[in-house]
Amino acid sequence: MPTHHHSAAGTGRTMFSGRLKATEMAELTTYEIRVRELLDEKWTNYFSPFTLTCGEEDTRITGEVHDQAELFGLLLKIRDHGLQLISVNTVQRS
Numbered sequence: 001m002p003t004h005h006h007s008a009a010g011t012g013r014t015m016f017s018g019r020l021k022a023t024e025m026a027e028l029t030t031y032e033i034r035v036r037e038l039l040d041e042k043w044t045n046y047f048s049p050f051t052l053t054c055g056e057e058d059t060r061i062t063g064e065v066h067d068q069a070e071l072f073g074l075l076l077k078i079r080d081h082g083l084q085l086i087s088v089n090t091v092q093r094s
Helices: 068-080
Strands: 004-007 014-017 029-035 051-054 059-065 085-090
Touching: 029 068, 059 068, 068 085
Parallel strands: none
Antiparallel strands: 004 014, 029 059, 029 085, 051 059
16 A cells, blocks of 8 residues: 655645554654653552653653554553643663
8 A cells, every 4th residue: 555645734744644564663662651640559550561650740651662552552541541641752772
């Protein structure tokens, strides 16, 4: 199936339509997601296998993601529990 890029009308942005190939995200990507709430240890099983680290005013949810579907699933869990999302960042491997 061919991949097409369309310019979003009047926005200067490009929209993607098509399918991603399995090889485009074959490696694991580590993400750090920050939420405003302080999550205690009862959340550990819910977000497993991700690691929860509490700061003074927020919690970092960190772990490896196999593909975009897994990342979106994690973001849906955050949304479904009404947690306030601060940021989503990839973590560079050293």
